[in-house]
Amino acid sequence: MSIRTELAPYLRGYEEKFTSKGEIRWLPHLLYFHPQSYSSDVVNTDSVGFRYATHGDRSYSAADHHDSESVRLLAGSSTVFGIGASSDAWTLPSRLNVHDPRDQTWLNFGGRSFNSTQELLLLTLYRHLLPKVDEIVLFSGFNNLSLARMPQVRNEDHGTFFQYNMYNEMLGRHKEPKAAGPSVKNLFRKKQEPAAVAEPVVPSITEQIDYAAELTIRHLDAWKALASTWDAKITYILQPLSGWVRDKGSREEELIFDELERMGGFAAMYGDILSREVNVEYAAKLEQGAKNLGIDFVNFSPVMTQSAAADDWLFIDRIHLTDNGHDFVARKILENI
Template identity: 85%
Template structure:
């Protein structure tokens, strides 16, 4: 058993349906989304695939919000979805419902492994299921930055996406008749042998500029959609462990070390973990959000100011523990 699983055994509840190594539900337009009507002690989704958020003695979702006249949305990627939470009740939207004294329920509008294009598409495709939305908080930012270093971004109008290679292998593979022909195989081998050298990755400043431009372009569209409800909108640049503190809690360091031995986050994104990157990225996003008239919060310094040195907040470099979700939810409410 791994250290991570030993410390948080409920994480196995995500492996079959909610990781890139598990079963992926491919979809047109969105590329992929969570399984529909999935039930377990750890994760539950509605008829569309949105995760439930708890509020009091009831669970609510985008497709199952009862008679609610209005709601609030927490949107983003896997941190909003709640990878790392031991149950639906410990995700960020559920913890917001615990600590927010206002009447409207927070719904989980997160999509695992989504970039900002997919986050925006999720709203355009499923807004018809929503009642009036009073407030939208986008808790995001890392995925666009991490994907900005991928070579295929230069050929994409709206950013690349996770599972890119898997998608291409599955949906752009040659037909069996072609792949079985000797002529095709000879041509393919010739192409592979003549494959160009891997492109030089962009500098970190170029990655930041690309990610910020894409994020702000889509944030402008979020603003337009939010205006149809006259909804307040806030953009929060999500925290990374390395942006919050140089050394994590005892549990975090054990998990980080284990993940790195398996070929983890720092091996691929080590330069992104720098606090200087957080400062530069946040400054670019903050100015862009200001120009759009949208509230902006850089969350990592907020966590850094109030987190205890031995407080176990992260289950990996980006996702949170139950205590981390509760801690972050309280701080979100203090800063929106």
């Protein structure tokens, strides 16, 4: 058993349906989303695939909000979805419901492994399910930055996405050198010759930051337009990374980080992104873009740095949170919006 699983055995509840190595539910337009009507002690989803958030003794979701007159949305990717939470009750939206004295329920509008294009599409495609939305908080930013380093990013109009290679292989579009072998057939049984591929060039960190920030702000402008139909307040929060918050984590975090790196983990792939300098530069560009749109912005890593104790176990990996981390972050969100 790994150290991470030993410290948090409930993580097994995500493996079959909610990881890249599990079963992926492919969808038109959105590419992929969570399984529908999934039920377990750890994760529960509604008839569409949104994760439930608890509020009092009831559970609420985008497709099952009990005829609420108005709601609040926490949107983003896997951190909002709640990878790392021991149950629905310990995700960020659920902890917001615990600590927010206002009446409206916070709904979980997160999509695992989503970029900003998919986050925006999720609202566009499913806003018909929602009642009036009073407030939207986007808790996001890392996935666009991590994907901006992928060589194929410039070939996509709206940024690349996770599962890119798997998706192209399914469609028979995976490119290999000509010497690799015979021609292949795609899903539509059309003959396709392998194409020669140039050696990929990873963009510089400055190019990654510029591209990710431009894409994020472009989509944030669309979020503002949609929010205006409800006259909803909107805030953009640049989500934290462990390395952006503090140089050394708690004892549990360091044990987990070391184990993940031995397995070929986060730092091995995204080492340059982990620096505080990258956080400052990326946040500055996002803040200026949000300001130009009239949208409030919060760089959340310094918020956590100022408040977290050295022995607080907040992260279950470099980006996802523990139950304590979710509760800590939810309280700080409410203090900063």
